[in-house]
Amino acid sequence: MLKLNLTNLSSISPKHGLSTTEIDRHKDKIAEYLEKIKARKLGFYDLVDDKETVAKVQKFADEKKDQYEHIIVFGIGGSSLGTICLQQSLTHLYKEKKLHVIDNIDPIMLKELEDVIELPKTLFIIVTKSGGTPETLSEYFYIRKKCDEKGLDPKEHFVFITDPTKGLLREISIEEGIPTFEIPENVGGRFSVLTPVGLLPAALMGLDIKALLDGARTQRDLFLSESKNPAFTLATIQYLLDQKGKQMTVLMPYAQKLIRLADWYRQLLAESIGKKLDNEGNEIFSGLTPINALGVTDQHSQSQLYNEGPNDKFFIFIAVEDFGADMEIPNLKPMSPSVNFLQNVSFKKLMHTEQKGTEQALTKNDRPNITITVDSVSENALGQLFMLFEAKVAFLGEFYNIDAFDQPGVELSKNLTKELLLKS
Amino acid sequence: MLKLNLTNLSSISPKHGLSTTEIDRHKDKIAEYLEKIKARKLGFYDLVDDKETVAKVQKFADEKKDQYEHIIVFGIGGSSLGTICLQQSLTHLYKEKKLHVIDNIDPIMLKELEDVIELPKTLFIIVTKSGGTPETLSEYFYIRKKCDEKGLDPKEHFVFITDPTKGLLREISIEEGIPTFEIPENVGGRFSVLTPVGLLPAALMGLDIKALLDGARTQRDLFLSESKNPAFTLATIQYLLDQKGKQMTVLMPYAQKLIRLADWYRQLLAESIGKKLDNEGNEIFSGLTPINALGVTDQHSQSQLYNEGPNDKFFIFIAVEDFGADMEIPNLKPMSPSVNFLQNVSFKKLMHTEQKGTEQALTKNDRPNITITVDSVSENALGQLFMLFEAKVAFLGEFYNIDAFDQPGVELSKNLTKELLLKS
Numbered sequence: 116m117l118k119l120n121l122t123n124l125s126s127i128s129p130k131h132g133l134s135t136t137e138i139d140r141h142k143d144k145i146a147e148y149l150e151k152i153k154a155r156k157l158g159f160y161d162l163v164d165d166k167e168t169v170a171k172v173q174k175f176a177d178e179k180k181d182q183y184e185h186i187i188v189f190g191i192g193g194s195s196l197g198t199i200c201l202q203q204s205l206t207h208l209y210k211e212k213k214l215h216v217i218d219n220i221d222p223i224m225l226k227e228l229e230d231v232i233e234l235p236k237t238l239f240i241i242v243t244k245s246g247g248t249p250e251t252l253s254e255y256f257y258i259r260k261k262c263d264e265k266g267l268d269p270k271e272h273f274v275f276i277t278d279p280t281k282g283l284l285r286e287i288s289i290e291e292g293i294p295t296f297e298i299p300e301n302v303g304g305r306f307s308v309l310t311p312v313g314l315l316p317a318a319l320m321g322l323d324i325k326a327l328l329d330g331a332r333t334q335r336d337l338f339l340s341e342s343k344n345p346a347f348t349l350a351t352i353q354y355l356l357d358q359k360g361k362q363m364t365v366l367m368p369y370a371q372k373l374i375r376l377a378d379w380y381r382q383l384l385a386e387s388i389g390k391k392l393d394n395e396g397n398e399i400f401s402g403l404t405p406i407n408a409l410g411v412t413d414q415h416s417q418s419q420l421y422n423e424g425p426n427d428k429f430f431i432f433i434a435v436e437d438f439g440a441d442m443e444i445p446n447l448k449p450m451s452p453s454v455n456f457l458q459n460v461s462f463k464k465l466m467h468t469e470q471k472g473t474e475q476a477l478t479k480n481d482r483p484n485i486t487i488t489v490d491s492v493s494e495n496a497l498g499q500l501f502m503l504f505e506a507k508v509a510f511l512g513e514f515y516n517i518d519a520f521d522q523p524g525v526e527l528s529k530n531l532t533k534e535l536l537l538k539s
Numbered sequence: 540m541l542k543l544n545l546t547n548l549s550s551i552s553p554k555h556g557l558s559t560t561e562i563d564r565h566k567d568k569i570a571e572y573l574e575k576i577k578a579r580k581l582g583f584y585d586l587v588d589d590k591e592t593v594a595k596v597q598k599f600a601d602e603k604k605d606q607y608e609h610i611i612v613f614g615i616g617g618s619s620l621g622t623i624c625l626q627q628s629l630t631h632l633y634k635e636k637k638l639h640v641i642d643n644i645d646p647i648m649l650k651e652l653e654d655v656i657e658l659p660k661t662l663f664i665i666v667t668k669s670g671g672t673p674e675t676l677s678e679y680f681y682i683r684k685k686c687d688e689k690g691l692d693p694k695e696h697f698v699f700i701t702d703p704t705k706g707l708l709r710e711i712s713i714e715e716g717i718p719t720f721e722i723p724e725n726v727g728g729r730f731s732v733l734t735p736v737g738l739l740p741a742a743l744m745g746l747d748i749k750a751l752l753d754g755a756r757t758q759r760d761l762f763l764s765e766s767k768n769p770a771f772t773l774a775t776i777q778y779l780l781d782q783k784g785k786q787m788t789v790l791m792p793y794a795q796k797l798i799r800l801a802d803w804y805r806q807l808l809a810e811s812i813g814k815k816l817d818n819e820g821n822e823i824f825s826g827l828t829p830i831n832a833l834g835v836t837d838q839h840s841q842s843q844l845y846n847e848g849p850n851d852k853f854f855i856f857i858a859v860e861d862f863g864a865d866m867e868i869p870n871l872k873p874m875s876p877s878v879n880f881l882q883n884v885s886f887k888k889l890m891h892t893e894q895k896g897t898e899q900a901l902t903k904n905d906r907p908n909i910t911i912t913v914d915s916v917s918e919n920a921l922g923q924l925f926m927l928f929e930a931k932v933a934f935l936g937e938f939y940n941i942d943a944f945d946q947p948g949v950e951l952s953k954n955l956t957k958e959l960l961l962k963s
Contacts, residue, residue: 221886257868386843409643415674419813426824454677457676524842528842536889
């Protein structure tokens with residue numbers, strides 16, 4: 116089970132940190148906030164109990180997995196970020212990939228994709244919650260036409276993941292009998308990684324989706340608990356630190372494979388909390404800016420700013436106990452002052468120690484930071500992290516008295532784009 | 540030549556935007572700041588004239604390019620971010636890669652790298668400006684020992700890129716005669732992409748390094764000009780917007796291949812401007828937080844926050860006129876309201892129009908934004924962008940009255956790491 120370490124929050128000055136008392140003072144809100152969240156009738160935390168969907172996804176994956184040379188996911192935002200994270204976290208870093216996620220409409224991306232795939236040997240997964248995302252549908256139309264021209268059976272080369280009843284993709288699915296998985300109506304895009312949106316690509320990559328949901332279930336149970344509730348604790352900290360001028364949140368895993376977790380989290384935090392209006396319609400312009408970082412790599416890119424720049428950030432480190440490999444560093448120049456401290460040090464130990472060094476430096480520089488530790492980069496750990504962060508964001512919405520589950524601010528640019536296209 | 544479009548700055552309210560008069564008011568500082576920058580005796584803008592290095596790098600690459608199945612770069616921060624950006628920008632997105640950059644010490648990364656390479660068929664490029672970066676040296680020691688055990692000639696399997704005279708890597712180079720390229724002493728890591736640090740891997744990937752330097756030269760000449768100086772204009776805008784509460788800078792290219800440019804820029808801006816002390820030793824805690832984003836992808840992840848959250852960001856879009864491919868979008872459902880605006884639209888047009896829609900929405904929401912347009916994602920364009928941003932950061936340092944070329948704030952965590960290792 117993942118562990119939170121909050122001690123550095125209380126070791127820094129009260130101006131920038133938080134005492135246990137300050138955090139605990141809010142505990143009596145758990146019950147109230149849980150009730151409010153439940154009243155929103157959301158589905159994201161029930162997904163972990165949906166054994167039927169898991170079985171259906173697994174069956175499909177088992178049947179199809181070896182039939183194709185390539186699997187292409189067309190999706191954007193919540194339809195792609197979870198899958199990208201799962202692939203980066205849980206598959207080999209350098210072996211050639213069978214599955215590619217296309218999350219942009221840059222024509223060179225599509226053209227170069229076509230260079231490496233053969234349509235008769237490819238399965239396309241089309242993912243859009245609303246069923247009407249223009250970017251995703253454009254790509255679908257483009258590839259669908261090519262498949263039709265080759266006389267390929269769309270039922271063999273396409274799978275849809277979309278709303279159970281609404282939207283253009285659902286219409287096409289009904290018309291043509293294309294295999295289709297559901298995103299429950301009450302689960303928003305950025306909370307959909309544990310629906311078929313993430314589960315189907317994961318299963319097709321050979322990942323253990325049951326373990327993913329087991330991990331998520333562990334955190335879901337804690338989320339619904341009124342006593343020990345790490346998601347609530349995290350939300351409290353994040354909210355209180357915003358009051359102390361920390362509008363930016365750096366998520367910095369110390370594990371190469373978790374590099375894309377921070378991208379998934381970026382959407383979750385940014386879209387959920389960035390809101391002009393509160394629940395009563397007052398203008399509040401709330402928002403926490405998520406920043407993705409990676410240890411140790413970004414020590415050589417961002418640490419200078421983090422330590423010496425404005426004290427405007429809250430740092431969440433993710434530590435991994437077992438990286439899945441470890442090797443001794445053979446010190447070939449033990450007398451050199453550059454490396455004389457590398458005696459009996461393995462890569463794992465160096466990684467862990469650099470993380471501690473970074474945490475201690477930030478703490479000495481009065482910068483608030485916490486650490487979440489997971490055993491390993493596994494399906495279970497990812498499931499826990501997904502659910503922990505989703506639950507945290509749900510609580511945060513209540514702290515800010517906003518709707519953390521809509522995204523009204525993206526409509527304007529969508530409408531402007533449509534107008535520009537219709538005028539042109 | 541790249542173009543700046545600043546019109547959206549003056550179309551928003553004076554509280555959040557900038558009039559042309561406000562920007563032009565600072566023009567008389569160009570000469571003074573240029574003189575100060577020149578007094579620092581930096582090398583980054585002279586690199587474009589170093590024909591000798593280019594010839595040496597090109598010769599080495601031509602000789603070696605086809606000798607190896609894999610080329611591995613070990614480097615971190617300024618020793619890797621430029622190369623990663625060049626590879627992502629200018630090579631095929633999906634064809635299997637011959638060159639890999641290892642910029643972390645996670646043991647699973649090394650282990651999985653070993654799964655796919657054969658040492659006798661691999662060239663290792665070891666990059667560290669100081670010659671003493673412990674992460675990079677650890678990896679070098681590890682692989683070097685393995686190569687030695689296999690009886691491989693280090694002169695055939697290693698190339699070093701480091702300081703001309705100082706550091707452990709230089710010592711080893713002299714002792715063992717390993718081929719070594721120089722990073723000029725007066726060019727810092729984050730300004731080193733146009734030294735062999737970026738040039739050698741680029742040439743080995745078959746990129747046109749002369750065109751890269753040609754592009755950089757175009758911007759270098761403008762940087763040294765007292766009349767039309769885009770780098771100075773950008774620095775002025777960035778500095779004035781900081782005064783208006785925009786501590787975050789979002790760099791958002793609308794081109795899949797430029798996704799890693801924002802990572803390179805992140806180090807440049809963060810390390811250069813994030814400073815506790817000014818030139819007189821006063822505590823100022825200056826700093827601009829760079830945020831990487833990608834169009835259109837991050838419209839579905841970050842736009843909500845950008846449009847409705849706190850008005851605390853400055854947006855730099857990068858537009859690309861020609862993506863290197865374009866295809867019509869065949870609208871298979873022209874009557875559907877989800878996509879009925881996609882008539883005679885190509886992917887390029889959709890990409891460009893979504894960018895305009897995003898810019899217009901931010902402008903309507905009173906958020907300061909500018910656009911830099913390049914003809915295509917080419918060596919020349921990359922060279923221009925690298926130099927433009929480096930020159931901008933040099934000017935910014937003078938605006939803030941800080942040393943934009945050091946990084947004292949990273950020492951503390953380095954020292955703490957060493958202490959922890961020695962104690963353990």
